Amino acid sequence: MTTTPRTVLITGTSSGIGLAAAVATAKAGWRTVATLRDTTRADALRRAAADAGVTLDIRQLDVTDADSVTAAVDGVIADHGRLDAVVNNAGAGHLGTLETDTVDDVRDVMEVNFFGVLNVSRAALPHLRATGGRLVTVTSVGGVVGQPFNEAYCAAKFAVEGYMESLAPVTRTLGVSVSVVEPGAVATEFVNNIGIDLGADMAAGPYSGALRRYIDRTTEQFKDGNAQTPAAAAEAVMEALHADRPAFRIQTSDWARSFVGTKLADTDGSAVQELTATWIA
Incomplete structure (x- = not known):
């Protein structure tokens, strides 16, 4: 008797947690559709798959882009016949604050980190309903704790968490599990890809001193040895995919659990304000 392997689609697999999750799911026996916006950036993904001795279905x-999402999901169903899980991992960081960001800057952050998640999830849900599948979204501890100079990014991640927390009981009635995975500091290209001109932003303006202190703290946090590896963070994604009854909210490390726990126990907001104020004071 032949058993058809389960199929998972993962977004944002060019590096970091997405790449690690793609390799881990393939090693665990999943038929893994690893997607990325620009397939010319798939070299690291292909090398990692070859090193692990696994095969990935790499797609754009x-x-x-709603048309791109629809084409990718329809292509998976046409070629593989089923979709058992989706891991929303694609996202983009952003540093700025209310007076330095434009409203369009904030809209761009929301487009990738929030509406992008909705685009993929909405296209996938009919197929996940058919298989009793799982919808997993990689958010951030910044989806729980608001952080200085991350207003737009945290707003997008808060929105994702609120949406998924509200969606979870609805999809559960039809057999689809919804979870969010919350990493803390992870040693990836994420910080390098934020795209801020640190020199220009720190050189002028009323927030330059606070921003400099925030950058110094964050740089230290992401130094080698102080940040979690992508493979370690991807273990939380695997938990969401494989646990009999996965939790809705899964942190990727003890530090992330402690940090998120501070917020969830902070009914008046004072503990978080006291904590994050020390980052820029």
Whole structure:
């Protein structure tokens, strides 16, 4: 008797947690569709798959482009016949604050980190209903704790968490599990890809001193040895995919659990304000 392997689609697999999750799912026996916005950036993904001795189905998918999302999901169903899980991992960081960001800057952050998740999830849900599948979204501890100079990014991640927390009981009635995975500091290209001109932003303006202190703290946090590896963070994704009854909210490390726990126990907001104020004071 032949058993058809389960199929998972993962977004944002060019590096970091997405790449690690793609390799881990393939090693665990999943038929893994690893997607990325620009397939010319798939070299690291292909090398990692070859090193692990696994095969990936690498496809183009731009989460901000509804046509691209529909084409990718329809292609998976046409070629593989089923979709058992989706891991929303694609996202983009952003540093700024209310007076330095434009409203369009904030809209761009929301487009990738929030509406992109909705685009993929909405296209996938009919197929996940058919298989009793799982919808997993990689958010951030910044989806629980608001952080200085991350207003737009945290707003997008808060929105994702609120949406998924509200969606979870609805999809559960039809057999689809919804979870969010919350990493803390992970040693990936994420910080390098934020795209801020640190020199220009720190050189002028009323927030330059606070921003400099925030950058110094964050740089230290992401130094080698102080940040979690992508493979370690991807273990939380695997938990969401494989646990009999996965939790809705899964942190990727003890530090992340402690940090998120501070917020969830902070009914008046004072503990978080006291904590994050020390980052820039």
